[in-house]
Amino acid sequence: MLGEFEYLLITAAVRLADEAYGASIRQEIESTTGRRCSLGALYTTLDRLEAKGLLTTWMGEPTPQRGGRSKRMVKVTAAGIRAATAFYNAIRQVSRGVKWEAKA
């Protein structure tokens, strides 16, 4: 079972498709959740997911707006898609019928 942040990362990477790399994934997560995403958390989670075979990474071409430095590109594998789908289904199942109302 994925963790919450792992799910967020995989979802952001799938949404960004060919433009998925460190900075763009971070921006996607921050804009959708409204929470700060540290590069430390991002890169250690990338390593962990890659070790599990849920995504692959490789170094892209250097670009001028990055000071001539390369990107770490990300692609979610079929196993990653299955794991994210299972997580989403579990959240949907467990949330069914729950009324999100705070009691006074």
Add this chain to the structure above:
Amino acid sequence: MIARLIQLFASTLDRQEREAILGDLAESGGTGMQALRDVVGLWLRRQLAAWKVPAPWIALLGFVLPFGLLLGAISVWVTDFTASIFGYRNNWRTIDQFHFFVGITFGWRWLGPLMLASWSWSLGFAIGSLSRRAAALNGLLLTAALTVGALTHSTFALRVGHAPPSYRIAVPFVVTALCV
């Protein structure tokens, strides 16, 4: 200053990771402090991750703590030699110059700093070989062990009641820093 700190912490990362991180920071365009926090955060996570295997713990318990304390104590012994040199310089006209000069030049006391430096190099090599990734944190802990080892042993200069603070405090640390 902040840029130098960022470069310093980034230099401890793998080459490709450093390239990607510094590129991401340049592209994000955040403040220097935010960038520093990101790089330090990643460095800390990498350090902690390195301690999930036995090698750094073996280095810590088998080498850093016992030999750090031991080298700290030995550095105090070496301080005696250094204090002798200071004494020689400061009391040039009042002591037996010839015998003192012969004593510190050709005597057994030269062996102290050489042995201390050799053992320290060997210790550093062993720690680095056991766990390269955890070497930075083990290095900090080694410094702490050395300091404790040095502080828990009285020095020749300390035993001399009239010795000035430079003998009692500065010399042990200078000798430790230079040799270790």
